[in-house]
Amino acid sequence: MDIRLDSLKTSVTGGVAGLTLALGVAAGTAGAADFPEAGSTITIVIPNSPGGSTDTTARLFADALSKALPNEPNVVVQNRTGGNGMIALNDVMRADPDGYTLGILEATTVVLPPVLEGRDYDPLEIEWIAQINNPLYLAVASKASGLTSIDQMAGTGETFVQASTGGRLDGSTLGARMTGMAMGFGVNPIPHDGASEALLAVIRGDVDWMQGTFPTIYAQIDDVVPLFTYTSERIPNLPDVPSVAELGHADLLKLNGLQLVLGTTPGTPDEVMAVLNAASEAAFMDESFREGMVEANQNAEWLDASETRELIQAKIDLFGAARDELLKE
Amino acid sequence: MYDAILPALGVIFSWPGIAFLVGGTLIGMVFGILPGLGGGQVLALLLPVTFALEPEYAIIMLIGAAGAVPTAGSVAGILLNTPGSAQNVATTFDGYPLARQGRAGYAIGAAATSSLLGALVGAAVLITILPLGRQIVLSFSYPEYFMITVMGLCLIALLGEGSMWKGVMSAGLGLMLAFVGADPIEGLVRYDLGTDYLYDGIKLVPVMIGLFAISEALALLLDKKAVAGERIEFGMSGVWRGSLAVFQNFGTFLRGSILGTLIGIIPGVGGAVANLIAYGQAKATAKDKSSFGKGDIRGVIAPESANNAKDGGALVPTLIFGIPGSLDMAILIGALMVFGITPGPRLMLDSPDIIMVLIGTLVFGNVLAGVILLGWAPYLARVTSLRSTTVAPVILVLGLLGSYATYGNFGDMIVALVFGLVGYFFHAYGFSRVALIIALVLGGLIEKNFYQSMLVFGIEGSLTRPITLGLLLATIAMLVYPALRASPGALLSRAARKERIKVSKDEG
Numbered sequence: 001m002d003i004r005l006d007s008l009k010t011s012v013t014g015g016v017a018g019l020t021l022a023l024g025v026a027a028g029t030a031g032a033a034d035f036p037e038a039g040s041t042i043t044i045v046i047p048n049s050p051g052g053s054t055d056t057t058a059r060l061f062a063d064a065l066s067k068a069l070p071n072e073p074n075v076v077v078q079n080r081t082g083g084n085g086m087i088a089l090n091d092v093m094r095a096d097p098d099g100y101t102l103g104i105l106e107a108t109t110v111v112l113p114p115v116l117e118g119r120d121y122d123p124l125e126i127e128w129i130a131q132i133n134n135p136l137y138l139a140v141a142s143k144a145s146g147l148t149s150i151d152q153m154a155g156t157g158e159t160f161v162q163a164s165t166g167g168r169l170d171g172s173t174l175g176a177r178m179t180g181m182a183m184g185f186g187v188n189p190i191p192h193d194g195a196s197e198a199l200l201a202v203i204r205g206d207v208d209w210m211q212g213t214f215p216t217i218y219a220q221i222d223d224v225v226p227l228f229t230y231t232s233e234r235i236p237n238l239p240d241v242p243s244v245a246e247l248g249h250a251d252l253l254k255l256n257g258l259q260l261v262l263g264t265t266p267g268t269p270d271e272v273m274a275v276l277n278a279a280s281e282a283a284f285m286d287e288s289f290r291e292g293m294v295e296a297n298q299n300a301e302w303l304d305a306s307e308t309r310e311l312i313q314a315k316i317d318l319f320g321a322a323r324d325e326l327l328k329e
Numbered sequence: 330m331y332d333a334i335l336p337a338l339g340v341i342f343s344w345p346g347i348a349f350l351v352g353g354t355l356i357g358m359v360f361g362i363l364p365g366l367g368g369g370q371v372l373a374l375l376l377p378v379t380f381a382l383e384p385e386y387a388i389i390m391l392i393g394a395a396g397a398v399p400t401a402g403s404v405a406g407i408l409l410n411t412p413g414s415a416q417n418v419a420t421t422f423d424g425y426p427l428a429r430q431g432r433a434g435y436a437i438g439a440a441a442t443s444s445l446l447g448a449l450v451g452a453a454v455l456i457t458i459l460p461l462g463r464q465i466v467l468s469f470s471y472p473e474y475f476m477i478t479v480m481g482l483c484l485i486a487l488l489g490e491g492s493m494w495k496g497v498m499s500a501g502l503g504l505m506l507a508f509v510g511a512d513p514i515e516g517l518v519r520y521d522l523g524t525d526y527l528y529d530g531i532k533l534v535p536v537m538i539g540l541f542a543i544s545e546a547l548a549l550l551l552d553k554k555a556v557a558g559e560r561i562e563f564g565m566s567g568v569w570r571g572s573l574a575v576f577q578n579f580g581t582f583l584r585g586s587i588l589g590t591l592i593g594i595i596p597g598v599g600g601a602v603a604n605l606i607a608y609g610q611a612k613a614t615a616k617d618k619s620s621f622g623k624g625d626i627r628g629v630i631a632p633e634s635a636n637n638a639k640d641g642g643a644l645v646p647t648l649i650f651g652i653p654g655s656l657d658m659a660i661l662i663g664a665l666m667v668f669g670i671t672p673g674p675r676l677m678l679d680s681p682d683i684i685m686v687l688i689g690t691l692v693f694g695n696v697l698a699g700v701i702l703l704g705w706a707p708y709l710a711r712v713t714s715l716r717s718t719t720v721a722p723v724i725l726v727l728g729l730l731g732s733y734a735t736y737g738n739f740g741d742m743i744v745a746l747v748f749g750l751v752g753y754f755f756h757a758y759g760f761s762r763v764a765l766i767i768a769l770v771l772g773g774l775i776e777k778n779f780y781q782s783m784l785v786f787g788i789e790g791s792l793t794r795p796i797t798l799g800l801l802l803a804t805i806a807m808l809v810y811p812a813l814r815a816s817p818g819a820l821l822s823r824a825a826r827k828e829r830i831k832v833s834k835d836e837g
Contacts, residue, residue, distance in 0.1 A: 049369070049373075049659070049660075050369075050372065050373035050376055050660050050663065051372075051373075051376070051659050051660035051661070051662060051663025051664065052659070052663055055663060056663060056666065056667055059376075059377060059380070078737075079373065080737070081736065082525075082528065082529040082736065082738070083525045083526075083528040083529060084511065084516070084528060086525050086528065087525060087738075090525065161784075161785065166516060167511065167512070167513060167514060167515050167516025167517075168514065168515045168516060169515060169516045169517070170516050188784075190781055190784055190785060191513055191514055191516075191777065191780070191781070192781075193513075193777070196650070196651065199650075200466070200467075200646075200650060201470075201471075203467065203650070204467050204470055206470055206471070206785050206786075207785065215666065215671075216651070218671070219651050219671045219672065219676075220650065220651070292667070295667065295668070295669040296666050296667050296669070297666060297671065
């Protein structure tokens, strides 16, 4: 009998590999079947500090998710601020793919680093579960600017000073610049530490306009001039203010805004994903979650897993197409 | 608005309001004493708990805790040179030398009393100017913020620790460190050494803990002596003398409180700056400056009155515009919004009761914290008599835990250790740790405010704003006046000599 040594080696290795694979799958299935285990803890990582709208959303959602999951595990929120969202994102990307680490992230912040800076990760690799909050977003002008409607800006080609809520390459600033490009006016962003400082600059009249979320701006709405809302229809609170879709720029809806998306580690088993998807939808429908969101002036808006992927893909495509224009100067 | 005062007091002092006040204050004091943990952390911890409460009780607990932090934060600063939070840095400059002289009780007495009374001044100013707060907040724009931060930076010259050139070099290093991380304009990352950790820059808390606490632990271990020398005052008498000192230096106290309140009103400057500026002005306006930095009680009174008074001031932009002056206030706004209370111009009309509960809690929480601290002072002062081999490891552990606990980031512990060594060598070779920390606090603010000012107003537009111009003149006066007063003759003769040299050069 003529057995060649290396073929024997191959078959042995193959056998071992097959066995390992089988055991692995078996273990995986066993783990996934009782996901989440009784008494276990699921962590929701968020890139923001306590107190803001992401934190509020995450804490309300955590309570509802705990009730909606089998075995009612503890669901805790961990504030992992810093690195412009990268620290929280890394926590989610590098966790064990077992479904015990989730992230509530801001969609644009996840998309921009690979698209603009060439960071080495694919936003579509994350196992997206849902979009759970899409705070109403709107553009307002300062009273001192003399602007009373978007018609005085759109198509003029003039440049308007914008109180931006981050640096020039921050997602919100880029969104505003792309709005300017689409509507035909220039944007000169002045960076601020967050939306409330920017809003104060608008109220003082030091700048022409800004964009921000409804909860931040609405309490001061008498001191500013609303230009348009990033919605597909007019909103009841501001019946005289046009929606961006009405202005013919529905595409800008996907670019602007602070959509909060829920996702987990790449490679999480399908069985676990099925549990998480079902429980997240139940948590979203939970009365106490929805009431809490309304009280906190948030806008609970559901997109399922595939719609969330579409949103991420749209952001990648739109920002990617405008990349050179945005990085110019 | 003012007729809501009595019902608000009813809520605070009836059951269970009083329990939440006491509970919140005690928890806040514990967080204040532990280095690295402060208002932000205690509020974040209590926030989920308060969701289950009525809004009034939630506010009582949150404000009680946040208000107690700067009061208790003075303790570790005085006893162990470990400021409890960035708001207490300036307290260590004279508080720790006092502890080394065996007079920790005296220093804590003064700190507790000026904290308590400072909070009262802050609350009184808040109630008085709330109707005018809008105009005050709106009259400060980028150029004013910029000048305030420049003024803060110029304080380094007044602190006058040792050699001027070493002070300038220390401040220069602080500014360089302040520019690490994402720049405030483009958001481009500088000097990050390819790590995500440095994306946000060098954080203040771990640097502060390293420079002051860990370096002190190293020094104590190498000296092998107790914090205080042979003579140590025990008992309440020293504490009462500390309280009395606040009234004996009432001008210092009042100026510190008013400065603290004003800085609190301006969003984006905050508590870390308030205590330093208050210390600087106390030293600048003192007739005899020689004892500052060596254990002058005025150096404790000024920053401690300012850091508690600033909470009253910080509520002005928070309540009127919903714009937080600090992390604490940002979390408070978050808590209010969960209860459907949106801070803004309508809040004063819609829910004056909530505003009065808030202000009442600020007042009585601070009174409670001050009184508790006075009672604890004699026992706390005993820490200074422990052997350094006992105290130093405790400082090291608390310091490292504190630097980790702030953001839960391992890198912060490494930064604290590195700056522990830096602090040790700075101290040994006469470089200024204070100059470094002031520059680090202000560097980023100066950069951002300068860019905003230039872009929106330009040089001419910035300098022709009355408040900016006033602040600029005040800064120049602050820098020139001490030199003039110290030796007008010397300065004149130096100028005359320069003139002669110039003339001879021109002739040559």
